[in-house]
Amino acid sequence: xxxxxxxxxxxxxxxxxxxxxxxxxxxxxxxxxxxxxxxxxxxxxxxxxxxxxxxxxxxxxxxxxxxxxxxxxxxxxxxxxxxxxxxxxxxxxxxxxxxxxxxxxxxxxxxxxxxxxxxxxxxxxxxxxxxxxxxxxxxxxxxxxxxxxxxxxxxxxxxxxxxxxxxxxxxxxxxxxxxxxxxxxxxxxxxxxxxxxxxxxxxxxxxxxxxxxxxxxxxxxxxxxxxxxxxxxxxxxxxxxxxxxxxxxxxxxxxxxxxxxxxxxxxxxxxxxxxxxxxxxxxxxxxxxxxxxxxxxxxxxxxxxxxxxxxxxxxxxxxxxxxxxxxxxxxxxxxxxxxxxxxxxxxxxxxxxxxxxxxxxxxxxxxxxxxxxxxxxxxxxxxxxxxxxxxxxxxxxxxxxxxxxxxxxxxxxxxxxxxxxxxxxxxxxxxxxxxxxxxxxxxxxxxxxxxxxxxxxxxxxx
Numbered sequence: 368x369x370x371x372x373x374x375x376x377x378x379x380x381x382x383x384x385x386x387x388x389x390x391x392x393x394x395x396x397x398x399x400x401x402x403x404x405x406x407x408x409x410x411x412x413x414x415x416x417x418x419x420x421x422x423x424x425x426x427x428x429x430x431x432x433x434x435x436x437x438x439x440x441x442x443x444x445x446x447x448x449x450x451x452x453x454x455x456x457x458x459x460x461x462x463x464x465x466x467x468x469x470x471x472x473x474x475x476x477x478x479x480x481x482x483x484x485x486x487x488x489x490x491x492x493x494x495x496x497x498x499x500x501x502x503x504x505x506x507x508x509x510x511x512x513x514x515x516x517x518x519x520x521x522x523x524x525x526x527x528x529x530x531x532x533x534x535x536x537x538x539x540x541x542x543x544x545x546x547x548x549x550x551x552x553x554x555x556x557x558x559x560x561x562x563x564x565x566x567x568x569x570x571x572x573x574x575x576x577x578x579x580x581x582x583x584x585x586x587x588x589x590x591x592x593x594x595x596x597x598x599x600x601x602x603x604x605x606x607x608x609x610x611x612x613x614x615x616x617x618x619x620x621x622x623x624x625x626x627x628x629x630x631x632x633x634x635x636x637x638x639x640x641x642x643x644x645x646x647x648x649x650x651x652x653x654x655x656x657x658x659x660x661x662x663x664x665x666x667x668x669x670x671x672x673x674x675x676x677x678x679x680x681x682x683x684x685x686x687x688x689x690x691x692x693x694x695x696x697x698x699x700x701x702x703x704x705x706x707x708x709x710x711x712x713x714x715x716x717x718x719x720x721x722x723x724x725x726x727x728x729x730x731x732x733x734x735x736x737x738x739x740x741x742x743x744x745x746x747x748x749x750x751x752x753x754x755x756x757x758x759x760x761x762x763x764x765x766x767x768x769x770x771x772x773x774x775x776x777x778x779x780x781x782x783x784x785x786x787x788x789x790x791x792x793x794x795x796x797x798x799x800x801x802x803x804x805x806x807x808x809x810x811x812x813x814x815x816x817x818x819x820x821x822x823x824x825x826x827x828x829x
Contacts, residue, residue, distance in 0.1 A: 410569055410571070411502065411567065411568075411569035411571075411572045412460060412461060412569055412571045412572050412575075413461065414502050415460070415495075415498050415499055415502050415572065416457050416460055416461065416498070420498055420502060421498055423498075423501060424494055424495075424497035424498040424500075424501060425445070425446075425449075425494060427602075428442060428445070428490065428493050428494050428497050428602075429442050429443075429445065433487070433490075433493065434471075434473070434487055435471075435487075435489075436468060436470065436471050436487050436488050436489030436490060436492065436493075437468055437469050437470070437471045437489060437585045438468060438489050438491075440489060440490045440491070441490065442490055444490070445490050445491070445494065448490075448491065449494075456491070460495070460571075460575070461571070463570075463571045463574060463575075465495075465575065465578075466578055467488065467489075467492045467495075467578055467579050467582045468488070468489045468491070468492060468582070469582055469583040469584065469585040469590035470486035470487060470488050470489075470492075470582055470583070470584055470585060470598060470600065470601070471486070471487040471488075471585050472484065472485070472486060472487075472584050472586045473485040473486075473487050473600070483599065484551075484552060484598065484599075485598060485599050485600040486582075486584055486598025486599065486600045486601065487600045488579075488582075488600065488601045492579070492582075492601070493601060493602060495575075496579065496601045496602045496603040497602040497603075499572070499575070499576070499603055500602050500603050500606055503567070503603075503606060504520065504606060506566050506567065507566060507606065507609070507610055508520060510566075510613070511609060511613055511616070512613065512617065512619075512620060512628070514530070514616060514619075514620075514626050514628060515609060515612075515613070515616055515628045515629075516530075516627065516628065516629045517605065517608075517609065517628065517629040517630035517632070518606065518608075518609060518630060519609070524629055524678045524679075524733075525733070525736055527628075527629045527677070527678060528677060528678055528679075528680045528690065528736055529736065530627050531627050531636075531672070531677050531680075531682075532682065532688060532690055534625045534627070534636040535636060535672050535682055535688050536687060536688060538638060539625055539636035539637055539638055540638070540671065540672065541636070541637045541638065541639060541640055541643045541669060541670070541671065541672075542634050542635070542636055542643070542669070542670060542671070542672045542675055543634065543635040543636075543637060543643045543646045543647050543650070543667075543669055544633075544634050544667055544669075544670065544675045544677075545633040545634070545635070545650065545662055545667050546662065546663040546666035546667045547631045547633070547654070547660055547661070547663065548660075548661040548662065548663035548666075549661075550608070550660065551596060551597055551598060551599050551604065551608065551631070552595070552596045552598075553595060553596060553659070553660060553661065554580075554595060554596055554597045554607070554608070554611060555595055555658070555659045556577065556580050556581065556594070556595060558611065558658060558659060559580070559597070559607060559610065559611050560573065560576070560577055560580075562610050562611060562613070562614070563576060563610055576607075579601065579603060580593070580596075580597060580607075581593055581594075584598065605630065608630055609630075611658065612628065612630075612631065612633075612658075614657065614658060615628070615633070615650075615653070615658065616628060618650075618653060618657075619635065619650075624636075624637070624646065625637075627677070629678055632677070632678065634675075634677055635650070636672075640669055643669035644669050646669075647662075647667065647669055651664075671684070672688070673688070676693035676695065676696075677693075679693055679695075679696040679733070679734070680692065680693055680696075680734070680736065680737070681693040681694070683738075683739065689738035689739055690736050690737050690738045690739070691737055691739035691742060692734060692737060692739075692742045692743075696734070697742060697746065700730060700746065701746070701749065703726065704723070704726075704750055704753060705753070707719065707722055707723055707726075708753055708754070708757050712757065712760060712761065713761075716754065716757065716758060716761075716813070717813065717814070719754070719757065720754075720810075720813060720814050720815050721814065723750075723815070723816075724814065724815075724816055727750075727815075727816040727818055727821070728816055728821065730818065731816070731818045731821035731822050731825065732821075732825065734818075734822065735821075735822045735825040735826060735829070737822065740819060740822075740823075743818050743819040743822060744819050746818055746819075747817050747818055747819050750815075751805075751807065751810055751815070752793075752796045752797050753796070754796075754805075754810065754815070755795070755796035755797075755801045755802075755805050756792040756793050756795070756796035757792075758771075758805070759792040759795045759796060759801065760792050765786045765787045766786075768782075768785070768786035769782045769783055769785075769786035769787075771804075772785060772786060772804050775804035775805065775809075776803070776804060777800060777803065777804055781800060782800075785798070785801075
C-alpha cells in the first residue's frame with residue numbers, strides 16, 4: 368500500500384469519454400447545491416447517505432482528485448452529475464438496489480520492482496465508498512491494535528518507524544520481515560465479509576460492500592468478474608485490509624510479540640534467529656490456514672533489522688541504533704531526480720528547480736526522523752552536481768561555456784582553460800571551476816531546497 372501515497376489516488380489522464388470538457392468546480396460546493404436530501408438517519412445505510420456525511424465525502428473525493436473510472440467522469444463533473452441524479456441514487460442505495468460500475472484496471476511500478484495492479488472506481492463509486500468509510504471507520508478503528516499504523520486516523524508510517532526503532536533498542540535485534548504475496552489480489556471475500564459482519568448488522572451495507580468487492584475489473588474492453596481480492600484504488604480498500612489483518616494483529620498480541628504493521632507490511636521483533644525462524648514458520652501456517660493468505664518466502668526473511676529496513680528507513684547496528692535511510696529509498700530518489708533532469712535538458716534551470724522543489728520538500732518531510740545526516744548531505748551534493756552537469760550540457764559550445772564561466776566570476780584565463788578541457792559533463796560538474804562558479808549558495812539563492820537543512824529545520828520545529 369502505498370503510502371503514499373494520497374496512497375489511494377492515481378493520476379492517469381485519459382480521454383473524457385461521453386462527458387464534455389470539465390469545468391472547474393470548487394470544493395466549497397454546499398450540500399444544498401448538490402441537492403442532498405435531508406432525513407433523520409436511523410439505519411447504518413441512512414447514516415451513509417446523511418447530508419452531512421455525503422458533503423464530507425464529496426469534499427474529500429474532490430480534494431483527492433484522481434483519475435476517471437470506466438465512465439470517463441472527472442471529479443470536476445461530479446457536482447453537476449449529483450445535482451441531477453442524487454435523489455435517484457439515494458433511493459437506490461436505501462432500497463438495496465445500487466450496483467457499482469466495473470473498475471478500471473491500472474498499474475503502477477512497485478518500489479522494489481515489478482508492478483502493482485490498481486482498480487480505479489468511477490468518481491460516483493469513490494464518493495459512495497468514501498461515505499461508507501466515514502461511517503465504518505469509527506466502528507472498527509477503536510478495536511484495532513496499537514501496533515497497526517496504516518490508513519488510520521492519527522496514525523502514520525513515521526509512527527511505525529519510531530516504534531520499530533524502540534523495539535530494536537529494547538534488545539529485540541532480530542526481525543521477522545513478512546511479505547504477503549499479492550495480498551490485495553488474494554483477499555478471500557467470504558472471510559473478509561464474515562469479519563465485517565462481526566460489527567455491522569445492516570444487511571444493506573454488507574451487500575453493498577460485497578458488491579464493491581465483486582465489481583468486475585475492466586480490462587481490454589471487457590469487465591472481468593472477481594471472486595477474490597480487494598483492488599487498491601478505492602477509499603474503502605485500506606479499511607477492509609485492516610479489518611482482515613486485525614486477526615493477525617490479535618494473534619501476535621496473544622503470543623506476546625512486539626511487532627509493527629503498516630497495511631500489509633509486517634515486521635515482528637525477536638531476540639534470536641532461532642526464535643525468528645519459529646515465528647516465521649508458525650505465522651506462515653496461521654496466515655495460510657486462518658486467513659488463506661500466502662507468505663512470499665523469497666521476499667520474507669529472518670534477519671538483522673539494519674539489513675532489511677522498514678517503510679523506507681533502516682537502522683544502524685549500534686547498541687543504541689540510529690535511524691538512517693534505507694538504500695532502496697536513496698536509489699529511488701536518485702532515479703526520480705535523474706528523470707526530471709533528463710526532461711529538463713532543454714528547459715531553463717529555474718523551471719527544473721521549480722519541478723524538483725515539491726519532491727525534495729515532501730521527501731525531506733517524510734525522512735525527518737533520520738539520525739544519520741551523512742546520506743542526506745551526500746544526496747544534496749549529488750543533486751547540485753547533476754544540476755551543474757545539466758548546465759554544462761546546455762552551454763554546449765566552448766565559447767558559450769567560457770562566457771558563462773566569466774559571468775559567474777571566474778577570471779578569463781581559468782574560464783578559457785576550463786571551457787576547452789574536453790572532459791564530459793559529469794567530470795566538469797564535479798570539477799573545481801564549476802564548484803567555484805556555481806557554489807551551494809548560488810543554487811539556494813535560485814530556489815533549490817537542501818534536504819539536509821530542511822530535515823534539520825523540521826527537527827528543530829518538532
